[in-house]
Amino acid sequence: MRLVSYREGGEHRLGVVDGDELIDVTAGVGERNQPGAVSPMRALLSREEPVAAFLEAFEGRRVPLDSVQLEPVIPDPGKVIAAPVNYRDHQAEMQEDFHIDALGVFLKAPSSVIASGQTVRLPYTDRRFDQEGELALVIGREARNVSVDEALDYVAGYTMLLDMTMRGGEDRSTRKSFDTFTPIGPFLVTPDEVGALDELQLRTWVNDDLRQDADIRDLIWGVPQLIAYASSVMTLRPGDVITTGTPAGVGQVVDGDRLTVEITGLGTLTAAVSSEDAVVCPTNGARRGPRPPEDVTPVRSR
Template identity: 65%
Template sequence: MRLATVRRGGVAVVVALTDGGLRELTGMLPDPRTAVDPFVQLIEIIDELDPDVIAAQPLVEEHVSTFAPLVPRPGKIVAAPVNYHDHQEEMKVAGNVSALGFFLKSPASVLAHGGTVRLPYTDRRFDQEGELAFVIKKRARHIDPGDFLEYIAGYTCLLDITMRGGEDRSTRKSFDTFTPVGPYLVTPEEVGCLDDLTLRCSVNGILRQDADISDLIWGVPRFLSYASSVMTLEPGDIVTTGTPAGVGEIAEGDVIEVSIDRIGTLSVTVSAQGAVECPTEGAKSGPRPPAQVTPVRRRTSASELFNVNTFC
């Protein structure tokens, strides 16, 4: 099942992609009149959705709708820092996710597929980071890694746009528009085994990142389990798993695409319109990515190197 949020006439509606087109699911929500995010309402009942009932819902004409952020108002965005060994190597940092844990991004940073990333400053470097992400479907605390699928509504593509420098991670990654996500949420049974997935990210059609999801240092079960041991996760929260090597600078006019097998392709453009000088002094500190994009290369998977159990 593929689900999304689209904007039609200025109103956000939840839809499912079917063979017959986009079907509006408003009529299937428990109470569409409440202020609760309709997408969050939908994923709370996702296990009860009947494909035959979905196929009978009204069609949404695609030419009069545009994608909205997949989860327009996530409660929180939980992100994995340095979760691929090749990214740790290219950034020349000592610690990875095993030492760093996670960081939070502002919920206001979400951006829809087809949207525009807006760079805030003229004198700072900004990079693209393509990632696999997932959305929580029910309240979660102290999850056993073996039970991870009980808490995942589905998977999606995400870009963690990053300002380089010495400011706190959450600051450098939380500007408005710095978390493009989507276009669709794809349910676990349609995605299948995560170890079979490959992530690719390109800028202006040039491949920058190419990695197997099995290369994650902490796979989805372990990272989700850890995050839930620190805080309660709620329906609609977005969890993103980190980026592989190949991060690189982005600028005005760039087109960024992230593709993941069986999940889809997220595409956004970049604008520097309205950018100003940065008021903070972090530009000359913090981890420094290479001046040139790390060459794309295939590597032995982390599951082979470290015998990581990813629970396929």
């Protein structure tokens, strides 16, 4: 099953994708468009009834998929939890001394999320910005201190994410939390449709240049271990996003670039890049921190 968040008439809506159409199921979770209310997607994930059982029993009006304005698949995540250096080839290209088992996780600002098809806005004229394509998951029920064996039971579904990054010595959460720096979507795909995670392949293009080509099985910490660890640090709640880290092939993006991420069975995430209204950076971390290669790491042959 594939779910989308979208806007219609100024309201947040929720749909189930069926071919070239979507079935609007917003009414089934309540018209939650009052100030301070959670999005329909968050409301759906917070229900005690299993998501699939509810959606299969609900009949809503049909809308052409290409006629709606997509929103981030989770427009209002409570948290965006990110995994630093979770592929060994990315560790090598960044010349990092440590990877995730020494670094733990970090947080991105929920306000940084945008929808597939929207624009990443580079804030500064004098800093380097890179693309990082990633597999992400959305939590479906509250989780605290869950085991690795039980971790996947807490996943509502999977999606794609671009972890846009300013290079430098500032804290990761700062360099990755600018508004528009987390394109996510377009779909939330339920685990039954995704299948075995080890069989998924991730590819990222900048314009027509294939920059990243990786197998999800190459994660240092796989999805279950990542969920288990995150839940030992903080309580995970429905609608929280965990993104699993990026493989080798990160590289600089500039004004006018087109970004595309594809993961097996999850669809296509796109974003444009703009430097309109960029200014000079007020911090001086440009010459600090991990040093990415000047040239993009070549995509390995298969």
